[in-house]
Amino acid sequence: MTSRYTAAKDVFVDSIDINDYIELNSAVTAYQQLQHSMDKPLKMILLFGRPGTGKSILLNRIANKLKYQKEIYYFDTPAINEKEFFHKLFKVLTKKDLPKNTEVNFSALVDFCKDLRGKREIIILLDEAQMYGPEMMEKIRLLSDTRAVKFVVSLHKTDDEDLIAKEHFQSRIWEIIELKNAQKDDLTTYVHKKLLKKNLFEIANSIKEKNMKLIHTFTKGNFRETNKLLFTIFEICEYYDKNEPSKINYENLPQRVIEMAALKLGYIDV
Numbered sequence: 001m002t003s004r005y006t007a008a009k010d011v012f013v014d015s016i017d018i019n020d021y022i023e024l025n026s027a028v029t030a031y032q033q034l035q036h037s038m039d040k041p042l043k044m045i046l047l048f049g050r051p052g053t054g055k056s057i058l059l060n061r062i063a064n065k066l067k068y069q070k071e072i073y074y075f076d077t078p079a080i081n082e083k084e085f086f087h088k089l090f091k092v093l094t095k096k097d098l099p100k101n102t103e104v105n106f107s108a109l110v111d112f113c114k115d116l117r118g119k120r121e122i123i124i125l126l127d128e129a130q131m132y133g134p135e136m137m138e139k140i141r142l143l144s145d146t147r148a149v150k151f152v153v154s155l156h157k158t159d160d161e162d163l164i165a166k167e168h169f170q171s172r173i174w175e176i177i178e179l180k181n182a183q184k185d186d187l188t189t190y191v192h193k194k195l196l197k198k199n200l201f202e203i204a205n206s207i208k209e210k211n212m213k214l215i216h217t218f219t220k221g222n223f224r225e226t227n228k229l230l231f232t233i234f235e236i237c238e239y240y241d242k243n244e245p246s247k248i249n250y251e252n253l254p255q256r257v258i259e260m261a262a263l264k265l266g267y268i269d270v
């Protein structure tokens with residue numbers, strides 16, 4: 001027998017699928033800021049935020065929404081090496097493939113871009129930019145100086161390292177947009193809409209305000225942490241549904257189940 005909670009659990013598998021994108025107040029603001037900045041004559045824009053705040057999904061969303069209006073490209077996890085990155089960039093800029101074992105002539109590429117100025121306006125969304133080294137960032141900057149290519153650089157912020165402070169990011173970023181963890185209301189919308197999109201109305205309704213308060217306390221409004229917690233909550237529900245259905249309350253999610261999940265994930269110390 002499959003449990004109704006199996007589907008609910010699957011809703012919270014961490015993934016970047018723009019079909020699952022949810023309009024949240026915080027994301028709408030960041031989205032508009034980003035779009036606004038992209039229309040300004042800026043060479044680089046920084047999208048900044050802690051892991052799991054929704055940077056990748058926002059970049060994907062923007063690339064998809066603007067694909068018919070702008071020449072916009074999303075670059076996901078950085079290529080393993082510089083050569084691969086410039087091959088990819090070469091292809092995007094020249095619309096031609098380079099044979100596998102040839103190196104991109106960088107200064108020729110810069111000249112090519114200078115020629116494009118005023119003819120094409122290319123936007124490149126660079127996700128996970130903390131993985132690009134100083135030399136690559138320097139080259140990216142040189143390309144942006146031609147003003148034919150604009151870069152949106154996405155960086156994640158960690159406690160032990162202030163990446164913006166790094167010299168190669170500092171001097172060249174003209175506008176900064178920060179994504180933050182969600183407030184309780186936005187997080188509630190997120191959880192409910194994710195479930196409703198999959199027609200899981202009853203389960204969505206079983207998550208009450210006090211549940212969301214507790215969930216928000218544990219996850220601090222981080223989307224990735226919330227995904228993990230919700231997945232674990234429904235995993236526990238699924239177990240009871242299959243093995244001890246008498247113990248399940250389908251109308252109200254018990255706070256105890258949230259605590260059990262939090263314990264399992266190490267949010268609570270024993």
Ligand SMILES: Nc1ncnc2c1ncn2[C@@H]1O[C@H](COP(=O)(O)OP(=O)(O)OP(=O)(O)O)[C@@H](O)[C@H]1O
Nearest residue numbers: 014015020021022051052053054055056057156223
């Ligand atoms: N507005 C949203 N609509 C739907 N899902 C979202 C939204 N914002 C965040 N998420 C979900 O939250 C999770 C984390 O988001 P994402 O991977 O974009 O974070 P990130 O900031 O890129 O993290 P990292 O710095 O680790 O790369 C993903 O599963 C994503 O689908």
Ligand SMILES: [Mg+2]
Nearest residue numbers: 055056057127
């Ligand atoms: Mg990401």
